[in-house]
Amino acid sequence: xxxxLDIVFLGLSxxxxxxxxxATTYRALIEALEAEGHxxxxxxxxxxxxxxxxxxxxxxxGTLALYDGLESLQDAHRAAVEQADxxxxxxxxxxxxxxxxxxxxxxxxxxxxxxxxxxxxVARLEQGGCDYLHPRLIPGYDLYLSFSGGPLLRxxxxxxxxxxxxxxxxxxxxxxxxxxPLKRVYDLGYMGTYSDDRQPVLQRLLLDPAHDWPGGxxxxxxPQYPESIAWPENVERIEHLGPAExxxxxxxxxxxxxxxxxxxxxxxxxxxxxxFEAAACATPIVSDRWPGIETLFEPGREILLADTPAxxxxxxxxxxxxxRVAMGRRARxxxxxxxxxxxxxxxxARYFDRAVQNRTDRCRTERTRPGQEPPVRxxxxxx
Numbered sequence: 001x002x003x004x005l006d007i008v009f010l011g012l013s014x015x016x017x018x019x020x021x022x023a024t025t026y027r028a029l030i031e032a033l034e035a036e037g038h039x040x041x042x043x044x045x046x047x048x049x050x051x052x053x054x055x056x057x058x059x060x061x062g063t064l065a066l067y068d069g070l071e072s073l074q075d076a077h078r079a080a081v082e083q084a085d086x087x088x089x090x091x092x093x094x095x096x097x098x099x100x101x102x103x104x105x106x107x108x109x110x111x112x113x114x115x116x117x118x119x120x121x122v123a124r125l126e127q128g129g130c131d132y133l134h135p136r137l138i139p140g141y142d143l144y145l146s147f148s149g150g151p152l153l154r155x156x157x158x159x160x161x162x163x164x165x166x167x168x169x170x171x172x173x174x175x176x177x178x179x180x181p182l183k184r185v186y187d188l189g190y191m192g193t194y195s196d197d198r199q200p201v202l203q204r205l206l207l208d209p210a211h212d213w214p215g216g217x218x219x220x221x222x223p224q225y226p227e228s229i230a231w232p233e234n235v236e237r238i239e240h241l242g243p244a245e246x247x248x249x250x251x252x253x254x255x256x257x258x259x260x261x262x263x264x265x266x267x268x269x270x271x272x273x274x275x276f277e278a279a280a281c282a283t284p285i286v287s288d289r290w291p292g293i294e295t296l297f298e299p300g301r302e303i304l305l306a307d308t309p310a311x312x313x314x315x316x317x318x319x320x321x322x323x324r325v326a327m328g329r330r331a332r333x334x335x336x337x338x339x340x341x342x343x344x345x346x347x348x349a350r351y352f353d354r355a356v357q358n359r360t361d362r363c364r365t366e367r368t369r370p371g372q373e374p375p376v377r378x379x380x381x382x383x
Contacts, residue, residue, distance in 0.1 A: 004037040006038075006041075007033065007039065007086045007087075008084040008086070009026065009041070011044060011088075013050045014044055014064050015050060015055060016055055017055055017242065021193075022092070023243075024246075025273050026042065027173070027243075028171055030062040031061040032341035032345035033345045040061070042062050043077055044065070044067075045068075055243055055244075069095075070102070074106075081103060081107050085110065086352055088145070090114045091121055091132055094132075096131065097137065101137065104137065110143060111140070112143035112145055113144050115144065116170070118146045118148040118156075119147075119148055120264070125160070135160055141163070142163060142164065143352070144166070145166065146167055148167065148264070148267050149167035149169070149292065151268070152267050153167065163355075163359070163362065164351075164355055164358050167269070168348070171341045171344045172273075172280035172340060176243070178282075179281055179283075182251045184252060185217065185252040185253075188206060188209070188256070188316055189221070189252075189253040189256050193223055197261055197262035197263070198261060201260075205309070205312050209312045210232040213313055215234075216234060216316065218235040220238070221240070221241045225237070250278050254316070255315060258285050260272065264290070270292070275296075276339045279334065279339075282329050283328055284304065284328045289307060296334075297334055
């Protein structure tokens with residue numbers, strides 16, 4: 001039986017999914033944690049962009065509290081952070097370095113860093129330009145929850161001194177993402193915020209196929225695309241879809257496209273939340289290729305990998321209906337068995353136990369070294 005924990009998240013956003021994949025990830029995880037009896041408080045910086053682009057309030061799990069800046073965070077929420085069993089600081093949090101320093105000084109329980117952007121974070125650390133995480137903070141996080149698995153975990157522990165770095169992939173909320181027998185409006189669709197590094201892949205795997213197949217039906221949903229992009233006439237542009245509209249969008253596609261950020265392709269083992277959500281809807285996925293994807297879905301059986309416009313068009317135009325449907329169902333089965341929010345909530349509780357044991361072991365090791373005292377937080381640091 002899981003012992004209920006008091007958990008505090010300091011994350012980018014819970015209330016708005018505009019321009020980020022963090023909100024839906026946090027919501028699914030928090031709902032699953034609450035279903036297991038854990039108590040969750042989410043602290044979010046009150047940023048104008050997210051204030052102006054809020055999703056429906058009824059979609060928000062846990063307890064949400066907004067703060068204006070570091071001073072108000074410290075004044076209003078010191079006690080909650082100090083007393084929590086687990087404090088989780090997320091990537092891309094405004095003033096994330098200062099927030100992390102304060103959390104490490106203040107919390108008496110386990111302090112974790114939840115990196116929903118691990119390959120991007122590591123690339124920025126190596127370039128000296130990460131504004132939400134400094135290398136000196138990493139050894140002070142008891143637990144590094146990594147969006148990515150694979151070799152990056154060894155980089156975090158070996159090069160940056162993370163005491164415990166573990167894979168913590170995004171997941172699908174299967175209560176919201178499932179198959180519906182809707183009319184197929186699009187042959188291929190894509191949902192994602194614009195980014196410079198994804199755009200060439202989107203061009204090659206969706207816009208070029210749309211140009212080459214005028215009779216096909218395509219869609220691109222997501223904000224922040226430049227007006228300079230020349231969209232083929234058979235590509236429908238959708239500025240934004242709220243989370244409540246995602247399931248219907250996937251279920252209206254014969255195939256959906258997954259495109260991965262360049263840093264995540266280079267690192268490998270970095271699935272996006274959209275990958276799991278589309279699979280949960282039993283929508284067949286055409287994806288770009290990167291190391292580790294075969295550990296999540298079986299290529300050719302649960303997912304299709306493509307490198308060229310011709311390969312995409314072959315999938316869209318030549319795969320028999322029965323085979324397409326079966327592939328979508330197999331991908332959904334994989335999600336249900338390995339990649340739900342409930343799986344992640346269970347893993348987080350187990351990771352918490354490991355972090356507690358790891359910290360205890362480290363203290364014991366320090367005590368055995370002659371002339372050294374074990375590392376403890378000083379009273380003034382947790383007042």
